[in-house]
């Protein structure tokens with residue numbers, strides 16, 4: 001868990017789909033875009049949904065690796081670059097969330113003309129993103145559906161002490 005906080009926010013597949021479709025709706029009209037760039041890996045599922053809703057068939061991805069320095073991920077480098085565009089003009093860059101903003105700060109240098117959108121945003125990174133659907137407090141850890149598994153929970157009556 002490392003730098004995880006006490007508060008947790010669990011996102012189901014259905015809720016992620018709903019929120020990402022809402023994000024797509026806000027990007028209309030679709031004709032202003034040439035394609036979508038997913039920020040791998042968290043942005044892959046949201047980017048697929050955005051591309052489907054906006055009928056964009058050019059989908060590229062970018063992969064960023066980070067190193068932990070005193071719990072701050074401040075040293076980023078490109079593991080996989082974008083080939084679909086030089087500067088991001090006419091492209092939507094999609095990620096699952098912006099937290100500290102380090103990932104998007106780095107990608108804005110690479111793709112200065114792109115529009116950056118995320119499904120969720122925390123306060124520290126909000127100004128790095130052009131649009132998002134829901135904001136959460138900085139000390140809330142978001143759990144995405146691909147990181148989870150359904151499991152049994154005891155009934156309330158069985159939890160009485």
Ligand SMILES: O=P(O)(O)OC[C@H]1O[C@H](OP(=O)(O)OP(=O)(O)O)[C@H](O)[C@@H]1O
Nearest residue numbers: 040041042097098099100101102103125
């Ligand atoms: O705003 P930041 O503080 O940079 O944090 C947000 C980024 O961190 C997570 O990705 P991560 O690098 O953990 O990799 P993953 O997408 O492969 O899970 C998340 O998917 C965002 O891309």
Ligand SMILES: [Mg+2]
Nearest residue numbers: 040041042043
């Ligand atoms: Mg990510």
